[in-house]
Amino acid sequence: KADEGTHEGGTADCDSPAECEICGEPYGDTDPDNHTGDTYIKDAKEPTVDETGYTGDTHCSDCDALLEKGEEIPKLHSHDYGDEWVTDGDNHWHECECGDKSDEGTHEGGVADCDSPAECEICGEPYGDTDPDNHTGDTYIKDAKDPTVDETGYTGDTHCSDCDALLEKGEEIPKLHKHDYSDEWVTDGENHWHECECGDKSDEGTHEGGTADCDSPAECEICGEPYGDTDPDNHTGDTYIKDAKEPTVDETGYTGDTHCSDCDALLEKGEEIPKLHKHDYSDEWVTDGENHWHECECGDKTDVNGHDYGDEWVSDGDNHWHECECGEKSEISSHNFKGGKCTVCETSPVDNPDESETPDESETPDESETPDESETPDESETPDESETPDESEAPDESETPDESETPDESETPDESETPDVPGTPNTGDKGVYTWFIVSLLSLAACIFTARKRVAVK
Secondary structure, eight states, X not given: XXXXXXXXXOOOOSSSOEEOTTXXXXXXXXXXXXXXXXXXXXXXXXXXXXXXXXXXXXXXXXXXXXXXXXXXXXXXOOOOOOSSOEEOSSEEEEEOTTSOEEEEEEOOOOOOOSSSOEEOTTTOOEESOOOTTOOOSOEEEESOBOOOSSSOEEOOEEEETTTOOEEEOOOEEOOOOOOOBOSSOEEOSSEEEEEBTTSOEEEEEEOOOOOOOSSSOEEOTTTOOEESOOOTTOOOSOEEEESOBOOOSSSOEXXXXXXXXXXXXXXXXXXXXXXXXXXXXXXXXXXXXXXEEEEBTTSOEEEEEEOOOOSOOEEOSSEEEEEOTTSOEEEEEEOOEETTEETTTOOOTTXXXXXXXXXXXXXXOOGGGSOOGGGSOOGGGSOOTTTSOOGGGSOOGGGSOOXXXXXXXXXXXXXXTSOOOTTOOOTTOTTHHHHHHHHHHHHHHHHHHHHHHHHHO
16 A cells, blocks of 8 residues: 555534545544534514514524524614704714614715804704805905095905905005096997096986887987887888779779888778769859859869959849859949939949839829928938939839829928029029929939838838
């Protein structure tokens, strides 16, 4: 035999003998006290509010030997951690009266400044160090100095009110000068002001007033500059007509649409014009107080002119007037006969006989109408030779009053009452009686006509 020897090495456990480390063969007995395999828990019990629990005994999975006894678990209780945070320098948590902790964590968040450390944004407790470069509080100015005409000033240094740190150096203020603001406005799109040569501003304000239209923005009523936008709905300029069409006999027309000359917006729609019709003007004149014209049945007028009454008189037996070609009359008045002619229109009764005034037998006045002495005209009313009608003007027999109208001897003027008028026949002439009788007849006819006119009125 060669290399003969006893088994050696290896380790026996509760389940297997040792294994020779030379030949690899198991040898010897197992070791009941060496448990190298897995274990398991036996007789474990969860605690309740009323009973304790048990962690369970630990046994060897290979030989079932008891390796370790378990422990009693206290009865359960409900933790009450409360709302208040418990803290130390770095952490915070909620704590039960039994000492158990919940929501445990480190402080976080917040901002430290020159006066105070950061404040945890979870528990609200300050933690950490202050930040000497973070100045969040108030400030104060130190060493400020007002300028004068002779010396410059100083705005002053800015210091932190919490830690007195110098935050910002001040600036020099130029010597004072008297501002001289220009009369001209300086403007931008929204504001206007008067400016001094040093750049200082006065009377600064926003543009206001004025009215924008479709073509131009509003003009500031203070500085006169345009500002803002145009107003597309405000049309203040001229207009023009588009698409107008004249009517014909066969087609209607169109007045045309009204557009703004500035922005071409449609301001007003036009209207249809009826088809044309041929005017047929009446031959009769239509008149009003000032004009006359010929009129179509549609109401259209032609030959419209003011009345022209001319200078010539038109007359009838009673009146005279000026007459327009349309028949309208002006200055109508009664004749004023004197000396056989009207003093206005120079017409005589013979030129315009009025048969309606010629008395017939039924109109011959009775004795009650015979003028008494009180109605007999005195010498002042006796017509002179120029007013005495000649034989051609003497009334005919139908106008000759009857005997009841013939004045009696008391009404006959004597020679002393006969007016001394050139051309009057002297007493003793053959024609004196003829002239006297004709005069009396003419006088009687005048009185009769006057009474009749008074009665008609």
